[in-house]
Structure formats: structure tokens, C-alpha cells
Amino acid sequence: MTGKRAPSVVGVITAARKAQKFFFGPREVLIPCYKDFAHVPSLQGRRVRWLLNAQSGRRTLESTSAFFKAFPRALGAHLFAENVPEKHATELIKRFGGKYLIAGPSGVGVLVAGSLKLGAIGGTDAAQIDAGRLATRGSVAVISTSGGMTNELIRAVVRAGKRVSFSLSIGGDRFPVTSLTEVLRLAEADQETKAIAYFGELGGVDEYEIVEMLRSKKLSKPIVCYIAGVIDEAFDEHMQFGHAKALVARQDESARAKRQALGDAGASVPETFDEFIRALELLPLAAVHDIVTDVTTYMERRPSILTTRKVVDLDSVPRFVKNKKLVKQSDNAFPAATLRALLGKEVDPVTAACAGNIFELLIDHGGHVSGAVNTMITARAGKDMVSSLAAGLLTVGPRFGGAVNDAALAWHEGVREGSRAADFVEARTKKGALLAGIGHRKYRIGIPDPRVEALAEFTTLLKKHPHYDFARQVESVTTGKNGNLILNIDGTIAAILLDIFAEKEKMSAEELGELLDAEFFNALFIIPRSVGFIAHFLEQKKNDEGLFRLPDDLLFERDNDENK
């Protein structure tokens, strides 16, 4: 609505998820979420100027301090919470007062028309933002102790034919971090601000700051004030109104006394709210050039419920034959295309070659393995291809095929934490956990797995290979106990892929962690093995031996009471 081309929100601090979807104009954008300020990448962090703190009153002091520690070059914040203890508010003043512009505690934030809207100030839907003409920089500064009245005043300014230059909701708390005097100084210094509209309430003595500034001529721009709370005169005892500060403790805190003092100092102080609105009409008029927005398109926006990316470019059709000739493809074209689809980016030739090698190695490992057996049994029960394939794939798990990702998790953790292999093995065995990626039934020390040897050649193409090295160190510990506990094919695939991704694809430990969370590394098994399962299915259909039944002598049937 202001003509900005990209969202200025850098991120959301929340433990709940990785990104949140918001509208930016008519389209949706994903804003990244971070666990805490320390997790904001420095490239993004450099753009951080403002904090919108929506935490509870109990946590406001702590989180605001953490923000300014992480982003000392920021400009300010809005602290939304009510119920920030007075003691915490004065502590915030001590730490940050005068250095940053901080709206709150409480209130609805700060607005610079056309540039900045920090908080709910001025409304939260497009119709409200349009009605308040918040995209147009105007000439009247709106300053209010009350959040709701901030918006009321903004609208009143618009109704009076003017526009808002900036607006700040001081908040109804007793100790706003940025004081009224500081905000008035900003209004006085701001060249675009020609006049000030102020809303205050009974309670507190802040309005005497205005009186003082008017008297000492530090405030020369016209100011129209409405001080609410004459109703208090109708009660026997002073009443606590909605805002913390809104209780008259001394005579000079009453609405009437403050009105009198402001009027004496030269402010315009209408008696009723209707007169206040008329007084706004009398303020100097500045030229108004609104940015016209069609609000209906904003009001008709509907958030999507599913988000994904373009996995392949549907517009670019691969061509393998041209001019009656085969087109020469680049090496490992299919593995490269597969990784491009999975990772969303072009991969290095070494990465593609490694995937190609893995794919070819893992297509099948004989008809004896459980996934293949399940596929064949299902096929012989007369089921279709997808059912038979699914039966095989559903076997993939911690004991069959699913060890690649588990092994990758182990190597990743070991390298990230700089563990010694011996301690690492000790810690795992103590917990009674199996070591994924270690151990083989057939191969052992002296009878090496030829597939492992083949893949290990990739390390010669890398400058360094910490995950592979770590896996080998673990192996040297475990084989000291049992010669079968060698680095197996799952563990090798995991280690080498981690090293290649880190060096050739320049992935950070965090990016690798995200792939691990999503079980990415199991894909390197599932993709080629699906081919193997389909081959076993086709073979069963060809042979058509009828329903499979386990021969009686191959099944051990235990009596029900045997273990009594």
C-alpha cells in the first residue's frame, strides 16, 4: 500500500516452526522463524532495525535486553505487553532510555505514515489502514496514552481533512520507556509535522511535561489536547480506570487540573471530544497526496493452505533426440536431475557422480532381503504393481534400508561436537543403542565390502572429509571388539554424502541438520531400490506361480501354554 517492493520483516522469533506465511500486498510470502536472536543469520541480522515484542509482561525485560544485545545498531522497539512490572520498566529506562525509540510497555506501537508501522497502531486490516490514510505522510503528529484512542485520533485527523505525519502510542503504563517529552521533541524537530494532536487521561503527571515544554518554548508547534477522565469527579473515591496509570493519586493528577495547566501554558484544550475534533479542523492545512489503493483486492485475499516450490521447470522439456541424432547428454544426467529436484538447486558433477554410483549400487541386493521378499509375496497374492512396490517400501525402516539417515545423524553429531571416536562409541553402547552404519553379517576385517571400497574412492576428490574420517575412527574402535563391526555400506554412503554436500554444495552444519531432520539420506536408498522391487514384481508376474504359502516345516508354531 506504500509502494514497498519487498517485505521489511526480517524474521519471527519463535520456537514453534521454521517459517510463517504472511500477505505482502496481494501475494503471500514466507517469513523465516528463528529460535532466538542468536540464530538470526548475520546477513539477515544486518537488516534488523526494529523489534516488535509481543511477549508477556513477565518476559518483556529479558527479551528486550536480549534484542538490543544482539542488535545494538537497531533503532528501537515496541513493547506490546501490559503487566510489565514497574521495576522492570524503570530498568528498561535505565538500560535503553534515550538511546532508542521504545514505544511502551503497553500501547499499540509506533507509526511513521508511509514508512513504518510497528504494532497494531492504526489497525490490522487493509480497510482500516486505508481509512486512516496510513500510506500518506501528512502533517499532524498523533500522540496518545491510549492504544484505542490512537486510532480514534488518526481517524479524526483524516476526517478533519489532514493526514498523520507520525504517531506513537505512549501506552497507559506509569513508566513508558520513551517519555512523552522525548516524543514531543521528535515532533518539534520533524520538519513535516506542523501540529500535534494529543490524547491523555487522568492519573500521572506526564502532561506537565507538555506544560513545561510550552513554557520554555521548546515546543512551538500548535498542540490540541484532550484529557479524559472528568467522569472521576462523579465518584466518591478516585477510581482505577483501564490503564495502570489512570488513578488519581494527587490533586494535580486529575483531568481537570491537567486541562487547566495545559490551557494556561497555551495548548488548545477543548472541553468535549466533539470540540476536540473541531479544533483539529482548525489546524494548519498541508497539501495531501494520497496513494490510491484498491482495498477490495486486499479484503478479498484468501490465505493458501499449502505451500511448495517448483520441483521441476515444466517449461523446459528435455530433448534426447534432435535432427535424427541422439543428443549428447552431460555425465550422470539422471542423478543430477534427481538431486536438482530434491535439493532445489544444480549440483556439482562430483555430487551427481556420487549419487549415480550410489543409485547403481543400491538398485538391488538379491531376492533374500526382506523388502524384496515382501514385494514378491504381495505380487504372488495377485496384487498390482503399486501395491507390491508399496509392500516392499513399507519394509524400509530402522532394520532394513533406513540406516543411511541414522548413520548420517551419528556422523554429523560426532563431527559437530568434535567427539573422540572412543567416547562416542562408549556413550552409545552405554545407552544400549545400536551404531547405525556399523556392522555386516558377511563382510568383516579381512573380507572387505567391495561396494564400500568403490564409494570410498570419492574421498580422493575432496580437500577434506571429516565425516568419513570420523566414521573410520569409529570403525577402528568397534572392530577392536568384533571383526564384523566394520563400516558398512549405509555408513559409508552417509559419511561420503555429508562430506560432498559440505564441500561441493557448500552446505552449513545447520543446512545438513535440516536435511537430516527430513530423513533426506534415506532417499538415496529408496529411489534405486524401488527399481529393484519393481524388477522382482515383474519377475513374479512373469512366473505366475500362484499364491505363496509358507511350508509347514519352515514355520515354528509354539504352543499357547509353552511359556507358562
Next chain:
Amino acid sequence: MARVKLSEYKAKQLLLGSEYRGVQLRSGEKMEIPKGKWVAKVDQGVKKRMKQGLVAVNKPRTELQAKIREWEKKGFSQFVLEPYLAHEPSEEQYFSLERVREGIRMLHAREGGIDIEAHPEAVQTYIVHSLTDAAKIAQRSGLPEAFLRAMLEAFERNFFAFLEINPLVIRGSEAHLLDAAVLVDSAGEFFVGTSDRPGWTERDVVKTKMSHRAEEAVASLASTTPASLKLTVLNQNGSLFLLLSGGGGSIVIADEAKLLGAGAELGNYGEYSGGPSREETYLYAKEVIKLMLDAKPGSAQGGSASGRRALVIAGGIANFTDVRSTFLGIIDALAGVAATMRMHGVKVFVRRGGPNEREGLALMRDFLEKEGLFGTVHGSDSEITSAMREAVTFVRV
């Protein structure tokens, strides 16, 4: 979010620790007055107790029992007993601490007592920026350093907002706190107290006035939501009942009643804000509507002469409180009693703006027209005070 009064008993416990010899008595609980002579005081945050006869000085048990029964008849329910300290009026000093922007403001006068307000020139002001200032200020004011330090530490530890000791009697390094009043910051409750040194809780906050049942219901509802829900009963037989929204806007609307000379006709004050849900708004509105239906306007206790009553549903232009869902909550509350309201000739006057304003106002208008309760319905294009103005005109006819 607000400064609330602590009982004198709890305040002195926090200030003096195990040295404090006071005894708390509460009506409805077992009341045991120990032997010996005591000073007994009503401990419910009442000002000028002495002048109101709410203090009994240096009296034995039987006399105190009678005195407390007398106070109970006046509606008081919480008392404190303290040992009597014989002293000269000339010994009385004034001492107070208040949290201010810069730190803690300390006021001290060597002459104190009940008449302190008549001698403002005797009062010295100090600003305490940190506890390390205690020694310097003790020296300048002549107060014992240990006393000052203990007061400041208790003040900080317990999230006090205001502390007044008047009179304070100083004898050498000994300080005697004859009367003490403490306001705590209610937002500090979560942070006060440790397992070996308890702080204060909601229970130690005194209620200066009898709470109305509806006020209690709203207070307990408010404690279960991050939204803000407040209700004060003003005149049970008033003619104008208010469902206001927004902390500031609600004062402006109530002001309008006062400016039109109808301040005494307000049955209640209060507000909902901070985005309550439909269900929360329903429960809140139900309490206000019940108050209105229980009222007998035009009775001897005041209210409008016409006997008419009006419900004013009004507020400013909300930034984020959803008009549609809060209005649905109010309609839910009105729906159950629409027939009774019609019977009493109640009309409803509405002004509200904010998110989903159009839908919210349309729903309200349809409902009120269908039920024959329609007074007016205004949106953000009309003045915030419009509904109140029309409601006042209506009850006055």
C-alpha cells in the same frame, strides 16, 4: 498492571521480618486475641482511621473484642493487633518511598504525624538511584543506615510501588513503624517471594470497598485471559449501563455522560479490550446485562426520573480487537434476555469501529431490530460519543 494496597500486617511482615510482633485477625476465621494490651486497627486500606474511630489504642482483650465486633457491624472484616509504644508527638517523623522514573523517591520529615500535609516545607526529597546510595542518604537525612537499607531492600525485593511510614519513631539506631501503608505493583506478584522468604500474594491485597458479586465474577474471568476485562459497579439503580471497549475510549464515553450532567446515572463502569474471544465477551456482557436488569431506575436511590434504562455498547476504533467476534459474544448474551429487556423498555445504543467493523455492526443492527431493542448503531464514521449522547437523551425523556 496497577498499584494495589497491601494489608498493613503483610506490609510490616515484609518490612520487619521476624521482628514484627503484629497479629492478623480476619472475620470468619478463628480470632484469638493474645493477653496483654494492644493497639487494634482496621486493616483494609482505609485512610484517616484515627479520625473515623477505626483504631483502639492500648486496650485489653475484652475491650478489643467488643471494638472488633463493632467494626464488623460496619462491614469491616480484617484487623491487625500491634504492641503499644508509648511516645511523645514530638518524636513522630514522616517517611515515604515511591518508585519514579529515575529510581526511588524518598520523602522524609523530622516532624511527622497526622498533620504532615500542613507542613510541606519540612519535607526533604531524595532520589535513590541504587542501594549503594543508602549510606549517603542516611547520613544526610539522619535516619539510621540499617533501617533505611532494610526499607529499600524490602521495597525492591517485593516490587513495592509506594511505602509510607507515618508516624515513624526513631530512637538511636532503633526504628519503630507505627503506621505503614504499602502499594505494590500487581504485575510483580509472579516475581516476589522465594521458598525461604515468602513475598505477598493476591490474598494480601486489601479491598477498600465491598466487591459486588458481578465485579468478583468479572475479576475471576479476567484472571483467565490475556485480554483485559474490567467492571466497577457505580449505581445499582442507575439508568445507563455500559459495555465499553478500550481503556482510553471508555473514559471518553463516560466523560460524555458526566459532561451532559448524567454522571450519577451511570450504573457501571468498565471495559473489555485487548482482543477477548467471543466466549469471553459473552461472559463479560452477561454480567453487565444482569446488573442492568436487576436495577430499579427511578427508585429512591437515584437513576433517571423516567424509569427508562439504556445499554450503551460503545468504544473507539479498535486497532486489533475484532468487532465481529466481540459483537457476536454480546449478541449471545443479549439473546437469552431479549424478552425481559423488551418488557423493561430497554434500548441499546451502539458505536464501535475496528477490524470487521461492517460485519459486526450489521449483525448487531439486525439483531436489535429483530428483537425490538434498537436504539442506534454507529460506526467509525461517526463520533465516539454519539451513542452515549443518544442514550442520555433517551433515558431523560
